[in-house]
Amino acid sequence: MKVLVIGGSVFLGRAVVEEALARGHEVTTFNRGRSGPDVPGAEAVRGDREVRADLERLAEGRSWDLVVDTSGYVPRVVGESARALSGHAGVYAFVSSVSAVDGFPGNPAGEDPDGWPCASDAGPDDGDYGVRKAGCERAVEQGFDGAVLTVRPGVILGPGERVGRLPWWLTRISKGGRVLAPGDPEARLQLVDARDVAIFTLDAAERGTSGRFLVSGPAGGAGFGEWLELCARVTGSGAELVWVDDDFLVEQGAGAFVELPLWSVPPSTGTDNFWNVPTARAEAAGLRVRPLADTVGDTWAWLREIPEGEREFGKHGMAAEKEAAILAAWAARSA
Structure with a gap:
């Protein structure tokens, strides 16, 4: 072809x-x-x-x-x-x-x-x-x-990602220490690897399929905690994830989805709907999604070849000073 x-x-x-x-x-x-x-x-x-x-x-x-x-x-x-x-x-x-x-x-x-x-x-x-x-x-x-x-x-991740969602988390967690983990660790994510989007597109085209298809990972997929634990595991950093609840983060002015990539605060932002995208039609047409562990591991393998100062995160990620201030305030409140 x-x-x-x-x-x-x-x-x-x-x-x-x-x-x-x-x-x-x-x-x-x-x-x-x-x-x-x-x-x-x-x-x-x-x-x-x-x-x-x-x-x-x-x-x-x-x-x-x-x-x-x-x-x-x-x-x-x-x-x-x-x-x-x-x-x-x-x-x-x-x-x-x-x-x-x-x-x-x-x-x-x-x-x-x-x-x-x-x-x-x-x-x-x-x-x-x-x-x-x-x-x-x-x-x-x-x-x-x-x-x-x-x-x-839906939300696309994988090696080569220049938006900076997964690359930012991997870079931050690789530095170790106490890492601000936002919201509920059980909150479900719906993510898809760019390579799986490519495979679906070519498969469908080769079969002569036309029409519109929503393409994403499975609804009710990995939790946010599982996702960040995967980041910690592949980087081998020994980072400590400190889970801070949604309301406190909002009070502290933390930005959803961008400043803390993929953290959503329903229903005020609507971003929770990114985790409930129906994909039955695409699955019937052949969509298959690889394990999230493969996406995280392969992205880290790609990212570690790029000097940290040359990594592109777009506008994604929280400044280290702001993260430290929120963690300190959370510790003080907990005490």
């Missing part, structure tokens, strides 16, 4: 390329060459998806069985890609997000709902991330003359 990946140099896009090559597919990537190195074995075509001439040059005289778009965030830009590649590919797989579901995360996600109201030609300032992802979905559906596979992942 001939596969074109828009993006393909970092995290999920890179996982798609590596999996496609492992299956013996002929892979082309299209990107600007700025985000990361090319995957050996894939043909790299340089270009900017925001430049119409670059898209036309990419498509001229060529065709693919599958396009996987892992880097679409602006509807009008995604629409240009879909139109330029229409007639040059059989299936267009667009990687969206559960955040595109209308009403999410304030309301739970449904299996196959419409996305947030957003025009297919909306620009970069027309709504937040989830709203624009919904517009991107419409841009593909309206602009591509062929089968459309829409993958709506």
